[in-house]
Amino acid sequence: MSATIRIDPTRCRGHAICAVFFSSGIELDQWGYGKIIDVELQDERALKRARRAANACPNGALVVEEALA
Amino acid sequence: MSTPVSIRPRGNPLSLGRLAQDIAREARAAQSEGIVADPLMPVGDSDAAERGVGRALVGPVGSLGTVLLSGPTAGGGPADLELHLARWGALAVDTATILDVLDSSEIDGRGGGGFPLRRKVDAARAAGHPLVIVNASESEPASRKDATLCTLRPHLVLDGAALVAKALGTSDVVVHMHRGSGMAGPLRAAIEQRKAAGFAAADSLSPDQSHTVVDPAWRLSEGPDRYVSGESSAVASSVEGGEARPYFTTSPLAVHGPSGRPTVVSNVETLAHLAVAVRLGGDVWRAFGSDDAPGTRLVTLTGAVAEPGLVVEASGPVTLGDLLQAGGLDHPPAAVLVGGFGGTWVDGADAWSTPFSRPGLSDVGAGPGCGMVGVLPPGACGLAETARIVAYLAGESAGQCGSCVSGLPRLAAALGDLARGRMRRRGVRKTASIADEIFGSGACGHPDAVVRLVRSALDVFAGDVEAHLDGGPCAGAELAPVFMVPGPRRIDSSGGGWK
């Protein structure tokens, strides 16, 4: 599996919802903006959580990309 | 200085292009006449002779040893098409050769990024219908090299753009600059000269095989004069009618620009080097530099130098000390700001012998950036200078990314406190932690550049930091600024002003 998660900092408004859904992969900086811990998603579990976080972000600021095959 | 000028490029002159021979002949003539003083400044020596590579040469427009800037001096005005062709000859090259030269020369981006031009061209070639953007948006307030090049040697820039367009099989080229930069006039005049000379006329051969380099359909475009507006995604966005602010990209612009087209954004100096390298051959072009820094390099000298804003061209194995000598210094200054306002402080004594190459500068934590070299004289306060620069850069945030918007003003305030002697030891630690938090968090490299600047200041001026903590500001903090920072600019709160 090869998948990545990134955050579009121009869209993030610091709602912090993502960190609730994917606490092992996203932390918040001292102003409450999302911060990706590791761009590479290590396993299916992480990918699933990352997708959930991306869907939950009200600003569509999270980008999850999966390499084909 | 009594050391003779060495002649470069070395090797068999018969194997060189016409202009290279000219340059070698000029250097020989100068040597036989014993001309080693103005306008040519032979500087440095180091181990160059041992390695058999030429001596380092640093000189202003029109001086011996210059390549891009060879020809008339600054007072002589722009090199028009006639002069340009007399000096360099017409372009006659097929696509395969352009790609070969991009490969063998390894021309790197000279706007600050340092990204190899070949890689951008390859990425864009793989996709359809590319756009070429000539980036003349010189954003660093103290840098003058792009303006100098576009004003005095516009045809080299345009040649380079025509070559990239040919390699990509496109005729769409936009030259983009800051509004009010003064570059539009000379560039427009140069384009008119080329049109009048029939540069846009195609021949009947297939474009790839033909050796004719047809001028593309030039378009000039201007955007707001803001610091971050020179960043490539901001430039591409501005050219496509959007805001001149960086945006978040998931794939390189050369693959997928703002309108979906592969978009190659290249600095004007980079393109001018390509125009030269294609004529001289990639290897000869490389030989004008050093192993670590192929080709020549344009540098703007600023701060406490003889002539702030002087643009020089450096060839050979140049050290920062060589550049400083060209600025009139005969011994190391207090510190040197390398690469721009968004650059890095280097201790003056360390700087003197540091090679002005990517690896050499990286050993002292710096990089060539936009090629600005700024001198902090003894007695001046590096912390006060840094505070002013950081305040300026914080005000130049594009206001999009949370940590850039929230973090940079805090960094600026902290540096201001430190410079004024209003900070305690705890504050220094906090400043460092804000810097750590901001690093890598933006859609563009702006916050990272500020963080590097601040970290280098805390390091190079560590002694001053202690003094400011213990006993308030130093005497230097009260002096007039060495680096002139543009005043604050207001962008209306509705987010306007970016078009």
Ligand code: SF4
């Ligand atoms: S949920 Fe979206 S807006 Fe909120 S912190 Fe996460 S990425 Fe930013």
Ligand code: SF4
């Ligand atoms: S990091 Fe700062 S300057 Fe860069 S895009 Fe974001 S807000 Fe703009």
